Amino acid sequence: MTALLAIDQGTTSTRAIVFDRQGRKRGVSQQELPQSYPQPGWVEHDAQRIWQDTLACVKGALADAKLSARDIAAIGITNQRETTVLWERASGRPIHPAIVWQDRRTSDFCKQHESRSNWLSDKTGLLLDPYFSATKIAWILDQVPGARARAEAGELAFGTIDSWLLWNLSGGKLHATDATNASRTALFNIRTQDWDEELLSFFKVPRALLPEVRDSAADYGSTAPELFGGAIRIGGIAGDQQAATVGQACFSPGMIKSTYGTGCFMVLNTGGDFVRSRNRLLSTVAYRLDGKTTYALEGAIFVAGAAVQWLRDAVQLIRGAAETEALARSITDTQGVYLVPAFTGLGAPYWDPQARGAVLGLTRDSGIAHIVRAALESVCYQTRDLMNAMAQDSIVPTELRVDGGMVVNDWLTQFLSDMLKIPVIRPQTVETTALGAAFLAGLQAGVYQSLEEISALWGVERRFAPGLDAGKADQLYAGWLDAVQRVKCS
Known part of the structure; x- marks a missing residue:
């Protein structure tokens, strides 16, 4: 072998x-x-x-x-x-x-x-x-x-x-x-x-x-x-994030992936062009092979999975991440509760290092499930922030490839598709960050001869299509934007 x-x-x-x-x-x-x-x-x-x-x-x-x-x-x-x-x-x-x-x-x-x-x-x-x-x-x-x-x-x-x-x-x-x-x-x-x-x-x-x-x-x-x-x-x-881009086989300009770990990072391949963002995204190196640089636009969210870790370790509302999906499904909505996880400031497209986290919209009826679901929803709202900025900078993606530990949660991945209004694709291997590093090593060692050979190994595990009414999605997102404005310092 x-x-x-x-x-x-x-x-x-x-x-x-x-x-x-x-x-x-x-x-x-x-x-x-x-x-x-x-x-x-x-x-x-x-x-x-x-x-x-x-x-x-x-x-x-x-x-x-x-x-x-x-x-x-x-x-x-x-x-x-x-x-x-x-x-x-x-x-x-x-x-x-x-x-x-x-x-x-x-x-x-x-x-x-x-x-x-x-x-x-x-x-x-x-x-x-x-x-x-x-x-x-x-x-x-x-x-x-x-x-x-x-x-x-x-x-x-x-x-x-x-x-x-x-x-x-x-x-x-x-x-x-x-x-x-x-x-x-x-x-x-x-x-x-x-x-x-x-x-x-x-x-x-x-x-x-x-x-x-x-x-x-x-x-x-x-x-x-x-x-x-x-x-x-x-x-x-x-x-x-660049390794995950390789692991997701996003080798053509316009292909886009988002990785959900401690933070969330969306990377859009822009090919050989260094594209300057007009919406406070980052221009970065996607990978460099044989001396040729491929560039990307990137949006960085500082807190994604770290919000779940905070629920577990700091406020002890859950015992483990596996509980979050059932809690999110146990209620029909958050009843207006929003969690803005600006624990270390806000990343793209806000870039506000002084912002701090908040839970907003609490009522006497709010419970653990509402806060947990709000934490998961915050990841999807932040992803829409990034997608909107990328659409204004470059092209409007028709689908999003996702990976990382959080996307094993079917509820979150479906809500992500609902919020973005495009299909979200989960690959057969969600460990795409590690896989990308292995692919790069394999290229150098001669195990693979080309990026096309690596691309042929990528496969779909599940495709999530939007199911939420577009007007409802926009209403929920408007509430998120209001919540963000309340915690911003600059």
């Missing part, structure tokens, strides 16, 4: 999945990843914990598949993007906890320099927002004693989580990233496909910190032999 292994390091969990050549899952191992919140709006991870969990998951997935290192053609890595790690090159020790993409500690800097946003967007396709890596890097350099001098001397390394894992997997031999992850730092010029000296100067980030940028399917060396009982080549890296 030709096997590929994907490392999928996400915001709330770390997974490793073994796939066969047809993209079928053969082995899996997963560990939940805790987050820490040292101050309001701050979100951190333990980078060493991420590495140790990755080691354990790769070993667990191999054991589950009953395979050894020599059976794996290549490893692909996909990761939570923008999350920032700085470490010592000599020891491999992080100098500060990883600052997570959701973190808002640099909001004041971004507000002070908002006049530079168009300049930055023209180079990077991004907005000046705490979401991206550049301000996180600068914050660590300014706050950790001696860090800036050590960075300028070449003693420190920066990486998003893919680079951090690659460094450790290679035994400290390789400091690299791919174009998709580089494109999320706000330091990488996606027109020239290189780190940009003007951006580095603006954010005061020394170039000596930065990894080499390679294609999404490329030679990333191999794992240190002692880690898994033999060296395994590493052939692919992509940020999670």
